[in-house]
Amino acid sequence: MADEVTLLDFWLSPFGMRVKIAxxxxxxxxxxSEQNLMNRKSDLLLKMNPxxxxxxxxxxxxxxxxxxxxxxxxxxxxxxxxxPLLPSDPYERAQSMFWADFIDRKVHDISKKLWTTKxxxxxxxxxxxxxxLELLERELGEKPYFGGEALGYxxxxxLPFSCGFYTYETIGDFSIEARFPKIRAWVDRCLKKESVxxxxxxxxxxxxxxxxxxxxxxxx
Amino acid sequence: MAEVKLHGFWCSPFSxxxxxxxxxxxxxxxxxxxxxxxxxxxxLKYNPxxxxxxxxxxxxxxxxESLVILEYIEETWPENPLLPKDPYDxxxxxxxxxxxxxxxxxxxxxxxxxxxxxxxxxxxxxxxxVLKILEDQALGxxxxxxxxxxxxxxxxxxxxxxxxxxxGEAVGVKVLEPSTLPKLHAWANNFxxxxxxxxxxxxxxxxxAYMRDAREKLGKN
Numbered sequence: 001m002a003d004e005v006t007l008l009d010f011w012l013s014p015f016g017m018r019v020k021i022a023x024x025x026x027x028x029x030x031x032x033s034e035q036n037l038m039n040r041k042s043d044l045l046l047k048m049n050p051x052x053x054x055x056x057x058x059x060x061x062x063x064x065x066x067x068x069x070x071x072x073x074x075x076x077x078x079x080x081x082x083x084p085l086l087p088s089d090p091y092e093r094a095q096s097m098f099w100a101d102f103i104d105r106k107v108h109d110i111s112k113k114l115w116t117t118k119x120x121x122x123x124x125x126x127x128x129x130x131x132x133l134e135l136l137e138r139e140l141g142e143k144p145y146f147g148g149e150a151l152g153y154x155x156x157x158x159l160p161f162s163c164g165f166y167t168y169e170t171i172g173d174f175s176i177e178a179r180f181p182k183i184r185a186w187v188d189r190c191l192k193k194e195s196v197x198x199x200x201x202x203x204x205x206x207x208x209x210x211x212x213x214x215x216x217x218x219x220x
Numbered sequence: 221m222a223e224v225k226l227h228g229f230w231c232s233p234f235s236x237x238x239x240x241x242x243x244x245x246x247x248x249x250x251x252x253x254x255x256x257x258x259x260x261x262x263x264l265k266y267n268p269x270x271x272x273x274x275x276x277x278x279x280x281x282x283x284x285e286s287l288v289i290l291e292y293i294e295e296t297w298p299e300n301p302l303l304p305k306d307p308y309d310x311x312x313x314x315x316x317x318x319x320x321x322x323x324x325x326x327x328x329x330x331x332x333x334x335x336x337x338x339x340x341x342x343x344x345x346x347x348x349x350v351l352k353i354l355e356d357q358a359l360g361x362x363x364x365x366x367x368x369x370x371x372x373x374x375x376x377x378x379x380x381x382x383x384x385x386x387x388g389e390a391v392g393v394k395v396l397e398p399s400t401l402p403k404l405h406a407w408a409n410n411f412x413x414x415x416x417x418x419x420x421x422x423x424x425x426x427x428x429a430y431m432r433d434a435r436e437k438l439g440k441n
Contacts, residue, residue: 051319051353063308070314077307094283094292101285102269135269 005030008045008057010037012209014160015068016056017199021156022075024195025083069100072153085153099139100157106132107161114168115210126172133180140182144189159196162187166203167210224249225277227263229256231422231430233379234286235274240375241290243416245297290372302372316358317376323350332387344393348400355404363410370414381408382421390431
């Protein structure tokens with residue numbers, strides 16, 4: 001019997017991609033509902049997320065779950081049988097939550113500055129970005145994934161931002177592979193997994209979209 | 221026997237979130253007061269990323285970030301559960317805790333640093349708007365967010381129950397009033413009467429003095 005799962009999402013959203021990866025890892029069948037955020041927000045979205053009016057929203061048996069990390073925890077609790085996202089040990093879980101929270105606080109805002117600023121502001125954003133990746137690379141260490149031997153919560157929290165790497169490198173004139181080889185290798189390793197490959201947006205499409213948006217903002 | 225230590229600060233609401241959870245679970249712990257102007261080597265070692273309190277140390281292993289610590293406490297000491305068992309209800313509890321981190325924190329922050337009268341009035345109005353949603357949708361007619369007893373949602377909003385009124389006094393504009401937020405106002409009064417909370421809260425006058433002093437240093441008074 002179908003579990004009645006719908007995902008309200010926008011193709012470019014890193015937060016939506018997190019949920020797609022998690023659902024794919026758990027092999028959950030769901031209906032994907034693309035929300036065109038460029039136009040007026042749909043009645044469905046406004047009904048399902050009246051507080052923030054944002055995607056992603058996971059709707060399960062008609063009840064909405066909002067906020068991507070909360071959705072990941074929900075998915076992990078409901079579809080327990082396969083691909084655990086969070087460690088079972090409470091201390092390890094706490095560490096995963098700490099790092100996912102770090103990613104939420106830092107990576108999104110800083111990486112946005114990598115394509116919405118120029119000159120000194122851009123240089124400052126690059127510095128912050130490199131500091132972030134340095135900390136994350138150190139946390140990854142020699143492990144194949146942040147989750148250890150298997151893809152986990154922190155991997156899923158961070159992966160979607162890798163779709164923008166090509167764009168940041170091009171605009172900022174730097175190489176992630178050169179500066180953070182372990183992070184680059186980690187991204188490539190994760191992309192070999194079908195759950196990740198089919199959930200992440202193509203970097204070329206992201207690049208195209210960002211360049212269009214930059215034109216609109218008055219860049220180049 | 222397992223060893224639990226908490227590095228905290230006497231006036232920090234984030235520190236108290238952890239104390240309240242430990243008390244409600246009946247967990248014995250050693251409290252270490254940190255001087256925020258002269259942080260200990262141990263704190264910097266335990267929380268190198270943010271260098272902040274609170275940090276819970278369990279069997280020598282540190283956990284930072286009060287909300288992460290709350291979830292850890294909930295999982296490690298399951299007696300007297302502070303989160304619903306049902307995954308959906310749990311997700312909703314976490315949603316409202318997160319609402320405090322996003323909407324409330326921004327509104328409170330702006331309020332705390334508001335200097336001009338116009339700024340203060342606007343910041344106060346924003347807080348009421350943000351808290352109205354919490355009052356209507358999360359609290360409703362319940363005594364506590366957790367129902368008849370407090371849970372992690374109540375604990376996470378603890379700062380609003382006690383620190384916010386003091387902030388209001390320090391800034392000169394009250395925000396948690398029975399006229400604008402009747403249910404939350406009642407919740408705040410009920411919350412600070414819960415024994416575990418009442419016995420573990422900083423002295424109001426000392427706290428108010430500290431806030432006034434901090435605002436003066438920021439050049440806000």
